[in-house]
Amino acid sequence: MGNTGSSFFWPDKDPEALGAGFGTNSARARKNFLQNVDDSGFNWLVYIVAASGFFTDSYNLFASNVILPALAYVYWDGTKHDKALAFNLTTLSASAVGQFVFGYFADKYGRRSLYGIELIIVIISTVGLLQCSNGFSDDNGNHTWNIDAWIIFWRTIMGLGIGAEYPLSACIAAEWSSTESRGRMIAAVFLMQPLGQLCAYGAGLTALRAFGSSKVEIDKLWRYVVGIGAFPTLLALGFRLFMPESGRFTYEVRKNIAPNDENGVLRSSDASVSSADVRSLGEEAPINQFKFSEIWDFLYHQGHWIDLFGTSMCWLLLDFAFYGLGFNNPSTLAKLWTSQDLTFPPDVPYWLETSGIVNATIDGVEIINGTYSNGTIADTLVGTVLESNMLRAIHTVSIASLLGSFLIIATINRFNRKHMLTITFCLLAVVLLAAFASFKALFHQGGLHVVLIMFWVIISFLFSFGPNTLTFIIPAEVFPTRYRCTFYGIAAAIGKIGAVLVQIVILHVPSVGKPNSSAIRWLLLSFAICMILGAMCSHYFVPEVQRRSTERDTRKDRKGNIRPAPPYVNIPLQELPLPRRSRQPSHDGGEELGEVEVRSK
Structure with missing residues (x-):
């Protein structure tokens, strides 16, 4: 199925086919493949394959807010x-495990052997979630099953699939894109996160208008929102199953062609090559990139x-803030959108207390402080609550996040990514400090609460325009092919640990969720x-993945006109990571620091 499907869906893109004309000279075949990729520009087929998978996972991840x-x-x-926090904690924890495990497997066994597996996991867990129930219930409220346990179980399985998609989507985009379009390609893949979030809200609003507000209808609603996420997953799965192996993995790992080997002589990343390391051209070398000595040499002796550390810590610090603000979206936004303190009865349920909706008239019945005139909880408010939650999120978060993503896609090569990451971290710090300093003066103070809403809009925009997108891009660029998915998975998993930590903090500070509490400041x-x-961390530890453009970077467009390169151009993946200060063994058995010359194209 793989070869036939690959040749049909990916004509002229199979790395083995592109190198077929070079006989046993694998180094020349690899060079031809890379040249073909660089000449392809922005490859829309690659984009659809990578983005469709990431869209489905983003949809499923952020559907929790619905x-x-x-x-x-x-x-x-x-x-x-x-229970809501347990739902989020299990999803995020499982996602971290999926990122690490599947990142390692993608390097150990090849990208192709995992294509589609993570999406199959998401599909199976979606079906499982749809069937969750309490089973048979008697008049005393006893159940044969526990729906909470089943929901947590299937959400954990889904989290594994969601996490697995991160290294695969990013590395597919990085390894199949041209050097010129690499940053734009990965940024465009990450656009699927706010788009998936927006579509989850759209699905929820559609279901809300189609169904009623009874418990039966609301039970249908959440199952509809979960179930509809399986359809784009099936589409993405169809593309993944017929995708050929990454050409970079084929030549640099399976065939073990050194990235700087132009003549097919070297077969190892080591500087010195023994006779055992010189194999016949075209012969596949054993995949042994996970020998501890090689990893130790790469990380410690070469200083990488x-x-x-830099990419992982930036991701952890970013996710601590991003998921702290975004994964408890309904209750946080309800506090911001309320212009005055709210009064609830002592036994108000969680879904109503965190909504900011207390007074309304539904079907001619007046509701005051969340109750009917007889003092009972107004269950009919649930439709208004759910609609308000989703509309607030769209207006405050989704639109701003999409605008930030579109802007970074358009400008990704206009700025140095490392500097941009540092600057946008600083801008977010300034806005968050301003929101902290003014929170008490604006919170529930009549029309002044609009200023707080604007702070959130700016924060959402800056997250997408800066760290949230850039922490997704840079780890896919900086590590060599043989370790790319593994180290990407480690960085992403450490980021998710930050997301888990902030959920634990919120769990132990219950006043944060109270409607009239300003503890969130x-x-x-x-x-x-x-x-x-x-x-x-960005300034001192994150590596460069670009260089300033020169005259040699000018290119001809399709009409043959010479056009200047943007201010910064991407360094080819085969030249990354740039060498750092390395530790070389000294003559006395110790170590000495040595400078390694930075490679240039």
């Missing part, structure tokens, strides 16, 4: 929010632990500190 209030209304009685201060630390 379905959690519905689950709370139908199944979770009481005022506690611990700094690259892994202290979270804003902690997020600002994280952004400052992120800027420092």
Whole structure:
């Protein structure tokens, strides 16, 4: 199926076919493949394959902001929010595991052997979620099953698939894109995160208008939102199953052609080559890139632990703030959109207390402080609550995030990515500090609450225009092919640890979720500190992936006209990572620092 499907869906893109004319000279075949990729410009087929998978995972990840209030209304009685946080914690923790494990497997066994597996996991877990129930219930409220346990179980499985998609989508985009379009390609893939989030809200609003507000109808709603996410997953799966192996992995790992080997002589990344390392041209070398000695040499002796540390810490600090603001979206935004303190009865349920909706008239019945005139909770408010949650998120977060993503796609080669990451971290710190300093003066102070909403809009824009996109891009560029997915998975998993940590913090500070509490401002201060630390990590530890353009970087367009290159051009993947100060063994058995000359094209 693989070869036939690859030749049909990917004509002239199979790396083995592109090198067929060079006989046993694998180095020349590799060079021809890379030249073909560089000449392809922005490859839309590659983009669809990478982006479709990431879209489905983003949709499923952020659909939690739509379905959690519905689950709370139908199944979770009481005022506690611990079940919602458990839902988020298991998803994020499983996602971190999926990022690390599948990143390693993608390097160990090849990209192609994993194409589609992560999407199959998402599809299976989606079907499992749709079938969750309490089973048979008797008159005493006893159940044969526990729906909460089943939801957590299937959400954990889904989290594994969601996490697995990160290294695969990013590395597919990086390894199949031309040098010129690489940054724009990966940024465009990440556009699927805010787009997937927006589509989750759109699906929720559509279902809300189609169904009613009874518990049966709201139960249908969350299942509809979850189930519809399987359809784009099936589309993405169709593309993945017929995709050929990454050409870079084929030549640089399976055939073990050194990145700087132009004549097919070298077969190892080591500087010295023994006779055992010189194999017949075209013969595949054993895939042994995970020998501890090689990893130790790359990370410690060559100094690239700094690259892994920098990308990982930037991602952790970013996700601590991003998921702290975004994964408890309904309750946080409800606080911001409310112009005055709210009054609720003591037994108000979680879904209503965190909504900011207290007074309304529905079907001619007046509701005051979330209750009917007889003092009972106004369940009919649930439709208004769910609609308000989704519309607030669209207006405050989704639109701003999409604009930020579009802008960074358009300008990705106009700026140095390392500097841009540092600057946008600093800008976020300034905005978060301003929001912290003014929070008490604006929170529930009549029309002044609009200023707080604007702070959130700016923060959402800067996340997408800066760190949230750039932490996704840079790890896919900087590491060599034989370790790219593994180290990308490590960086992404450490980022998700930041997301898990902030959920634990919120769990232990319950006042953050209270509608009239201003405790969230202290979270804003902690997020600002994280952004400052992120800027420092970016400045000192994140490596360069671009260089300033020169006259040799000018290109001819399709009409034959010479056009100047943008201010910065991407360094080819085969030249990354740039050497750092290395530790070389000294004559006395110790170590001495040595400078390695930076490679240039």
